Amino acid sequence: MLTIHLPNAIRRELDQEVTTDRPLEGVVLDLIRVGLRHRTSIGEKVSRPLVREALQGTGLWEPLDETVWAPYLRDAEKVTHEEVREMLAGLSPLSEDIVAERDEGR
Numbered sequence: 001m002l003t004i005h006l007p008n009a010i011r012r013e014l015d016q017e018v019t020t021d022r023p024l025e026g027v028v029l030d031l032i033r034v035g036l037r038h039r040t041s042i043g044e045k046v047s048r049p050l051v052r053e054a055l056q057g058t059g060l061w062e063p064l065d066e067t068v069w070a071p072y073l074r075d076a077e078k079v080t081h082e083e084v085r086e087m088l089a090g091l092s093p094l095s096e097d098i099v100a101e102r103d104e105g106r
Contacts, residue, residue: 006014017027055061
């Protein structure tokens with residue numbers, strides 16, 4: 001048995017969730033379960049640095065290094081939307097390329 005003293009505002013919110021089929025105890029237990037599942041997903045976020053490290057070791061992860069990308073970004077500032085449209089003229093839409101690759105079995 002656990003006794004918790006809740007602020008009145010939280011108690012009012014909990015009371016709004018209570019129904020004849022779902023008593024206060026059930027509401028609180030459901031919210032605790034959801035919170036515990038969320039805690040697990042936070043733990044998964046902690047593993048992201050490990051995944052990043054593994055991907056970097058295989059060469060599949062390239063960190064965003066400003067010194068590498070800065071020249072491209074500076075040059076991109078000079079290009080207008082119309083120039084981009086002209087550069088892409090004649091290319092098939094990416095969605096068509098994806099469908100074609102799937103049909104080829106890639």
